[in-house]
Amino acid sequence: MHSSRGIPRTLPWKGRRVNLFSTISDAILKAYPELEAADLIFGAPPNLEMGDVAIPMFLPARKLRTAPPKLAAEAAERVSFGPEVSKSGAAGPYLNLSLDRSATGARIVNAVLEQGNGFGSNGSGTGRRILVEHTSINPNASPHVGRGRCAMIGDSMTRLFRFEGYDVEVHYYVNDMGRQIGLLVLIADEITDLDFNGILDAYVRANALAESDPEFAARGYELLVKMEEGDPDAQQRFKAVTDLCLKGQLEVLSRVGATYDYFDRESKYVNDPRMDQVQQRLRDRGVLFTDEKNRLVADLAPLGYAQEEGRFFVLMRANGSSMYGYRDIAYSLDKIERGTDVNLMILGEDHKLYAQQVGLILEAAGYPAPEVIYYSYILLKDGKMSTRQGKVVLLADFLDQAAALAVERVAEQCPELSPEEQGAIAETVAVSAIRFAVLRVKPGKNVTFDMEAALSFTGDTGPYVQYCCARINSILRKSVGALPVAPGAAFASAHDSEWALLMKIASFPAVVAESVQQRTCAPVANFSLDLAHLFTAFYHDCPVLKAQNAAQTESRLLICRAALQTLRNALDLLGISAPERM
RNA sequence: GCGCCCAUAGCUCAGCUGGAUAGAGCGCUUGCCUCCGGAGCAAGAGGCCACAGGUUCGAAUCCUGUUGGGCGCGCCA
Structure with missing residues (x-):
C-alpha cells in the first residue's frame, strides 16, 4: 500500500505530449488511426502495482463505437509498444502501462544533469519581453507581511518568467505625493532626527491631527498644491520624506530578496503632455465630460461597464488638480511605451474595481489594459491587520x-x-x-x-x-x-x-x-x-x-x-x- | 443594496483545463537515533469536498441558485 508518497499524481505528460513519453502516444495512434493525440489523456493509476501510466478509454471508445473496458483490453494486446513499456494491461476501462524503470530513470537523470540550472524551463518566454510592476507601497510605514505578500509574489513571478526565458524588467511605483504624504511632510518638519522607525508614529499622528484640526488638514492640501505646481521647496520636502521612507522599506524588502530595476515616481506624471491626446480620444468616444461641479469625469457606461456603481470615474478636481487615477493612466502610458509583450502588475484585491476602470479608459484611448494578478489580504488569527491598532506583523x-x-x-x-x-x-x-x-x-x-x-x-x-x-x-x-x-x-x-x-x-x-x-x-x-x-x-x-x-x-x-x-x-x-x- | 474573489480533516492549505479509493502539514495517539544530518521517518484516528439543484458514462473540479467570509462601490492614494 502506498499513498501520495508513491507515484506522483501530477504526471509530466498529463494533458499534453512530452517528448519523454510521446512514443507511447505514437504507438497507440499507429494501431488506431481513427484516434488523435487529444483523445489520449495520460494519468496515474491509483497504485504502483497497477502501473505507471493510466489512459482512460472513455473518449477513444466513444469514437470507435465500442465499450471502454473492451477497448482497454484489446489495446493492451494489439498495440505494440516499444522497449520503454515493460508491461501493458487493462483494468476496467483503463489501459495501464508500466515503464522500464532503469531505462526511463537514466533518461530522466541525464536530462536533469545535462540541463543543470535550466532544468524545468520550457523556454516559453524566449524572445519575449515582460514588464512587471509590484509592491509599490505607500511610503508611510515599514512593510507588514500583507504588503510583503505582494513583493514576494511579484518577485517570484519575475524569477519564474526569467527562468522561462522572458526578458523581464521590474518596476516599482513610488506614491510620493497625495494628501497623506503632505500631512506626513508637515509633521516631519516638527520632528528632529526623524528616522525610518519613527515614520509610522509620525504618520498616525499626522492623520489624527488632520481629523481633529481642520486648519492642519488645510495646510496639508496647500502644501500638496504647491508641490504639484512645481514649488521647488515643497518638492524638496516631499522628496526628503519619501526617500527616507522608501529607503527603509527597500532595506526590509531586500532581506526577502526582492529587487527592482526601475523606480517610477508618481510626481513625475502630474502634468504629462501625453494625457492631452488621451483626453481627446476619450472625447471622441463620447465618454469624457465636465460635470456640474466642474470636475473632469469619464463615463464608463459607453465602454461596456454595466453597473451603476463605479460607472463615473473622476480624473480631475474642479480646481484643476489631478486625481490619483489620472496620474496612474499617464504612468501606464509610460509602461506601455516600453513595448513589452506583457504588461503585468500585482495588486491587492482592494484595487479590483479601480484597475478595471483604468483598464477600460486605457482601452478606450487605444491602449491595451495591463494584465493584473490580484492577491487577497493576509488575516491574523484575531482578525484583520490594522496599522492603527498596532495589529500587524511587520x-x-x-x-x-x-x-x-x-x-x-x-x-x-x-x-x-x-x-x-x-x-x-x-x-x-x-x-x-x-x-x-x-x-x-x-x-x-x-x-x-x-x-x-x-x-x-x-x-x-x-x-x-x-x-x-x-x-x-x-x-x-x-x-x-x-x-x-x-x-x-x-x-x-x-x-x-x-x-x-x-x-x-x-x-x-x-x-x-x-x-x-x-x-x-x-x-x-x-x-x-x-x-x-x-x-x-x-x-x-x-x-x-x-x-x-x-x-x-x-x-x-x-x-x-x-x-x-x-x-x-x-x-x-x-x-x-x-x-x-x- | 450592487459587483468581484473565496469556501476541502479540529486548524493551515494542496488537488479544480471533469476520470479509479479526495491528499499533506500542524495538533492528538503509537512506534523509530549502535545505521548517509531526528528541522526527520513509519503507523493510527480524523471528510455529506459549505448547502441545494443541473450537465455527464463519470463532478471536490463545469453551470445555476442559496448561505457564510474577504474586498470594493470617495474632489483618498
Missing part, C-alpha cells in the same frame, strides 16, 4: 524573530561554522520560512497567518525543503572519489522509492509550465515539498553510501544529484536558497 519583526530562533538551531547543528556563517544561514532560514508560507498559497485566497506555526520550521515549510537540500549535500560531500557525471549502462532505479522520486523530478517542467499559465508560483512551492518528501522516503529506504555495491552507490548518487538540482531550481523560483549546511 516583515522585519518576523525575520528578526525567525532568524533568532534559527541561529540557535544552526549553532547546535553546525558548531564548526563561524558565528558569521551561522548567522547568514539563519537569515536564509528566516527568509525561506516566510517566503514559503506565503508563496505556497494561491494569491486569490485569504490566508490566516499563524505566527507560531510560521516560526516552527517543522512540517511543510521552507526550512524543511532546505533541510532536505542540506542532507543531500551532506551525502555528496561524504562520498569518496569523484561524483558520477551521467548514468552509465549499469544505472538502476528499480526500488519503488527511487522510481517515485524520479517520476516526480520528471514532472518539474510541467509544473513550471502550469505555474506560468496560472500566473502563480504556488504549484512550484508544493512541488518542492512533494519532492522533498519523496527524497526523504528514498533516503530512509535506499542507503546511498552504504549501498549493496559500487554500481548501486553510483546510481543513487546520480539520483541524489538530480534531486538536488531540481530542488535548487524550484527553490530559486521561490527566492529561497538551498544551503550546503544548516
Whole structure:
C-alpha cells in the first residue's frame, strides 16, 4: 500500500505530449488511426502495482463505437509498444502501462544533469519581453507581511518568467505625493532626527491631527498644491520624506530578496503632455465630460461597464488638480511605451474595481489594459491587520524573530561554522520560512497567518525543503572519489522509492509550465515539498553510501544529484536558497 | 443594496483545463537515533469536498441558485 508518497499524481505528460513519453502516444495512434493525440489523456493509476501510466478509454471508445473496458483490453494486446513499456494491461476501462524503470530513470537523470540550472524551463518566454510592476507601497510605514505578500509574489513571478526565458524588467511605483504624504511632510518638519522607525508614529499622528484640526488638514492640501505646481521647496520636502521612507522599506524588502530595476515616481506624471491626446480620444468616444461641479469625469457606461456603481470615474478636481487615477493612466502610458509583450502588475484585491476602470479608459484611448494578478489580504488569527491598532506583523519583526530562533538551531547543528556563517544561514532560514508560507498559497485566497506555526520550521515549510537540500549535500560531500557525471549502462532505479522520486523530478517542467499559465508560483512551492518528501522516503529506504555495491552507490548518487538540482531550481523560483549546511 | 474573489480533516492549505479509493502539514495517539544530518521517518484516528439543484458514462473540479467570509462601490492614494 502506498499513498501520495508513491507515484506522483501530477504526471509530466498529463494533458499534453512530452517528448519523454510521446512514443507511447505514437504507438497507440499507429494501431488506431481513427484516434488523435487529444483523445489520449495520460494519468496515474491509483497504485504502483497497477502501473505507471493510466489512459482512460472513455473518449477513444466513444469514437470507435465500442465499450471502454473492451477497448482497454484489446489495446493492451494489439498495440505494440516499444522497449520503454515493460508491461501493458487493462483494468476496467483503463489501459495501464508500466515503464522500464532503469531505462526511463537514466533518461530522466541525464536530462536533469545535462540541463543543470535550466532544468524545468520550457523556454516559453524566449524572445519575449515582460514588464512587471509590484509592491509599490505607500511610503508611510515599514512593510507588514500583507504588503510583503505582494513583493514576494511579484518577485517570484519575475524569477519564474526569467527562468522561462522572458526578458523581464521590474518596476516599482513610488506614491510620493497625495494628501497623506503632505500631512506626513508637515509633521516631519516638527520632528528632529526623524528616522525610518519613527515614520509610522509620525504618520498616525499626522492623520489624527488632520481629523481633529481642520486648519492642519488645510495646510496639508496647500502644501500638496504647491508641490504639484512645481514649488521647488515643497518638492524638496516631499522628496526628503519619501526617500527616507522608501529607503527603509527597500532595506526590509531586500532581506526577502526582492529587487527592482526601475523606480517610477508618481510626481513625475502630474502634468504629462501625453494625457492631452488621451483626453481627446476619450472625447471622441463620447465618454469624457465636465460635470456640474466642474470636475473632469469619464463615463464608463459607453465602454461596456454595466453597473451603476463605479460607472463615473473622476480624473480631475474642479480646481484643476489631478486625481490619483489620472496620474496612474499617464504612468501606464509610460509602461506601455516600453513595448513589452506583457504588461503585468500585482495588486491587492482592494484595487479590483479601480484597475478595471483604468483598464477600460486605457482601452478606450487605444491602449491595451495591463494584465493584473490580484492577491487577497493576509488575516491574523484575531482578525484583520490594522496599522492603527498596532495589529500587524511587520516583515522585519518576523525575520528578526525567525532568524533568532534559527541561529540557535544552526549553532547546535553546525558548531564548526563561524558565528558569521551561522548567522547568514539563519537569515536564509528566516527568509525561506516566510517566503514559503506565503508563496505556497494561491494569491486569490485569504490566508490566516499563524505566527507560531510560521516560526516552527517543522512540517511543510521552507526550512524543511532546505533541510532536505542540506542532507543531500551532506551525502555528496561524504562520498569518496569523484561524483558520477551521467548514468552509465549499469544505472538502476528499480526500488519503488527511487522510481517515485524520479517520476516526480520528471514532472518539474510541467509544473513550471502550469505555474506560468496560472500566473502563480504556488504549484512550484508544493512541488518542492512533494519532492522533498519523496527524497526523504528514498533516503530512509535506499542507503546511498552504504549501498549493496559500487554500481548501486553510483546510481543513487546520480539520483541524489538530480534531486538536488531540481530542488535548487524550484527553490530559486521561490527566492529561497538551498544551503550546503544548516 | 450592487459587483468581484473565496469556501476541502479540529486548524493551515494542496488537488479544480471533469476520470479509479479526495491528499499533506500542524495538533492528538503509537512506534523509530549502535545505521548517509531526528528541522526527520513509519503507523493510527480524523471528510455529506459549505448547502441545494443541473450537465455527464463519470463532478471536490463545469453551470445555476442559496448561505457564510474577504474586498470594493470617495474632489483618498
